[in-house]
Amino acid sequence: MDTQDPHSPQDGPRPPGSGGGAEADGRSLMAAVAAEDVARIRELLGRGAHVNFQEPEWGWSPLHSAVQRDRPDIVELLLQHGADPGLRKRNGATPLIVAGLEGNVRVLQMLLERGAAVDERDAHGFTALMEAAGRGHVEALRFLHERGARVNLARETTREQQALRKGGATALMDAAENGRVEAARALLELGADVGARDNMGRSALTHALLSCPAERAEATIHLLLRHGADANGQDAEGKTALILAVERRHLGAVRALLEQERLNVDERDSEGRTALLVATQLGLGEVARLLCRSGARVDCGDLVLAARRNYDNDLARFFLSLGAPERPQAPAQDWRPQSQRWGPALSRLHRMNRPMIGKLKIFLDQDYRIAPTSEGGLYLGLYEAQEVAVKVFALGSARARQEVSCLQNGRPSSHLLTLYGCENDRGRLYVCVALCEWTLEEYLHAHWQEAVEDQEDVRARRVLATLLAAVRELHESWGYAHGDLQPQNILVDTRGDVRLADFDQSVQLAGAAPEVRQDLEALGRLVLYVVQNGDVPFVELTAKPPAEVVHRCPDEESKDLARQLLCPGDDVGDRLGRLLGHPFFWPWQDRFRTLRNVGNESDIKRRKRGSQLLQLLRPGLSEHRTSFARWTQKIHGDVMRDMNAFYKDSNSYKNTVGDLLKFIRNVGEHINEDKNRRQDEGADRRPCLLLPEDVSRSADVRVQEAAGHGIQEAFSPARSTHWPLCGRAGWAGGPGPECWPLRLG
Structure with missing residues (x-):
């Protein structure tokens, strides 16, 4: 904040005065000002209406509203009844800053006389002078400057926005980007620095080239150049004014820039492109010829090939007449893709001579499409030479906003897909994420025989453990629910690691949101899907009631895991963290060790009647089908006979859970003892x-x-x-x- 500013932005609008009547009259006063009903305003003020009332949503006060409506008489009336010119809206704007937008000198004068600070800023760093410059209010600019406004004050903003290189703009940049030629001229006369740059390295000339309306651009650019704007200056992407003018397809601006002395027509941007190469790639033959006549070098890239790609053979012959080299496409560098599945297509894309979209190389062709999506498709791409999957959206897509918001707000993770960057071009947004080999469905079908030993599905444990950990991280660390958990949105990379993907339906969480339960229920259905190797289509499972999904699970561990996910109860807080220790995820060695340890308990070994432990192990009536009432008949007869041989008849193993645990313990502890050696014919x-x-x-x-x-x-x-x-x-x-x-x- 400006140290000379006596007002600072509030966290929110000031509360209305005490008493319900004052608040009601404050709302009535707001309505009267909005209707510009002076008689009603006088009536309300006369009976004590709260003149500094602020509506709760955006923090507008009667004074803000009167200034916005450009009613000096109402502004004066409110000030006479104690309206505070230091009140701020939720965005930090004071009545003086709003007055800068309107440009009424009388209103500005009244507010300054009542204590407003001439350089006070809103939450985004705007001052009244900046607002007046952007709207072209020349008289207001001169008046504010006379009253002490600093013409070269740079926009200050929040620390978060500064980290994104926002802010730093001046009033001259505001006038330039809006094509306010007279306002820009006035600011330059008042001492505005034409060479100042914002936090992204952009000057007033850059702002004019990027944003100025076409009908005002040429006059604005001529004005800035006459006052010494640096035509060779580069922005954060290395682009000169000339390259920007070509990209904007603005022939008039190109001509104005080419008239400048000491212009470096061959300056390159961060991608190594000159203005001539950009013009050729964009198919701007007239601009390309103009640049060549102004001395642009024709050895700045494969101009001939670029012209022929645009079917402009006349331009290609023009380049050849100037000595441009006609050479075959340079052989591809020694580059090898990491992906086995997509390697051949990625190699072709790498060799292909395609115009870059920022840092992205992509070809929207069927041969490079990974999968269809609900909007623009998923394609292979190279982002800064890194192989990526690219989701294509229409610019402004709500799904794209959700996807990018979730990925940008999340932390780096080994379980969730990595975002490399975004580019936009011609109405499309390209979201570049890590490339994986398979969807979960493809992986299960292609690798169903792997990682299964003695009927122990190690792969299912690994996939589901990673999936639960990924969703837990999404909930707990990222603060999002996925909203669309299904096999197509779960990917597997070249190392077999699972990655959670597709966040275009994600929802930011607030407490124990219902979206968490939705994710848990989807995970419960995925348990059955994974343990059955994807044999049952997931869409079929989504139509099944939870009880049927649980019933179809093949063993007790998967049944219980699915049940706890499908029916989590009221306590869903870190449910996934607790379930990661579920017996389903134990390897066989751990399961056997646990059973052996329980069998080693004194009450089990001694068959202590009335033991609480034995009571807990006793199956209930509802568990009869899965009880161990006949377990002794399921053990091989030779083994059972040998194990019973070491006890008297009355002490032989019984069909109880306790004796089964005792049996497991004895097999594990004494299988190699002399008494357990097999007797064969003495x-x-x-x-x-x-x-x-x-x-x-x-x-x-x-x-x-x-x-x-x-x-x-x-x-x-x-x-x-x-x-x-x-x-x-x-x-x-x-x-x-x-x-x-x-x-x-």
Whole structure:
């Protein structure tokens, strides 16, 4: 803020005076000023209406409103009854700044006489002088300058906006970009600095070239150039005034600039392009010829090829007559794409000579389209030579705003898609994000046989764990709900890492929003989708009630995980963080270890009647179908007989959960003890590892530290066959030379 400004922007409008009557009269006074009803205004002020009332939404006061309506008589009346010229709207604008927009010198004088500061700023750094300059109010400019307004004051703004290089503009830049020629002339006479630059490196000349209405541009540019504007100055993107004039297709501005002495017609922008190359690429033959006649070099790029691409053979021959080199397209650099799936298309795109859209190289052709979208499609692209996926939107699209807002507000993440940047051109917005190989649906179908050992689906655990972590991060760290969780919006990169994508329906969260529950429910359906390898179309699952989705899950762990997501109850706070520790995500070793530890509890080993632990483990009536009432009959008979042989008949294993846990504990703890060695016709055998019934010669049955446990043989009950271990610890061999790894517990 200006240190000379006695007023500072408020967080919001000042509250109305005490008493409901005063507030009601304040609203009535606002209505009377809006209607410009002087008699009604006098009546309300006479009975004590709150003259400094501010409406709550935008902070307008009666004085602001009177100034906006350019009614000096009402302004004077309000000031006489105590209206405060220091009141600020929600955007920080005072009545004086609003008066600058209107340009009424009498109103400006009244406000300054009542204590307004001539250089007071709103929240965006605008002063009354800047507003008057942008509207072309010459008399107001001269009056404010006489009263001490600083003509070269630069716009100050918030720290966040400064980080985006906003701010720094002057009143002369405001006049130039709006084509207010007389206001610009007045400011220059009052000492405005024609060479001043804003925080993006743009001068008044740059502002005129970028934004000035076409019918006023030439006169504005001529005025600035006559007063010494630097025609060779470059903005933050390295663009000179000449390049900007060409890009604006403004022949008059190009001619005015070419008349300047010491103009560097061959200056290049940050992409290495000269004004001549830009004109040729844009198909501006007349501008290109004018630049050449003004001395532009014709070796600034492949001008001949660019002209022929625009089917302008006359221009190509013109360049050749000036000595422009006609050369074949330069061979592509030694560049290799990272993507295996999209590599061939990316290589073709890299070799292709395409005009750049900012930092983006893209070709909106079917051969480079990744997938259709609800708007403009998803395409391959190269952003600063980095391979990307590009979502194309219509400029101004609401979905695009949601997508970009979510991605820009989020933190860098290994679970959510990375935004590289955005470009716009010819009514399209190009949103460039990290390129992945597959959608979740494609990945499941293409890799369904991978990462499954002993029927343990490691891949499903990994995919769902990453997905829950990604949505949790989106909710907790980014503050957004996704709103459209489905397999097409979940991507997998070259390393097999899952990435959450497509945020064009995302919603910024406020507390425990219903959108969180919507995401949780979608995750519950994705549990079934993933564990079934995408065999059931997700759209079919979305139509199923939660109970049916849970019922179709193949095991108890996935059923419980899906149930907790589909029916989260009232407490959804960090529900996903708690579920990341769910038994579904435990590997088999952890599951076995947990069961063994429970079986090692004293109450379990001693079968303590009345034990609270045993009571908790007892199945309820509703769990009869999944109870363990017949578990002893599901264990191989030889194993069950050997395990029971070490107890008296009365102590043999019973069909209870407690005894099952005890059995698991004893198998894990004592499988290699002498008493557990298999007896065969009275002859002691060496320590032996029992193989599953369904073992096959080709099965991959991994085992850990077999020799360290004293195991010397492997036995398959289904084949009634013993196999000795190979010399290599932990591997069992059959009758032939084959070996395969075995597994303990």
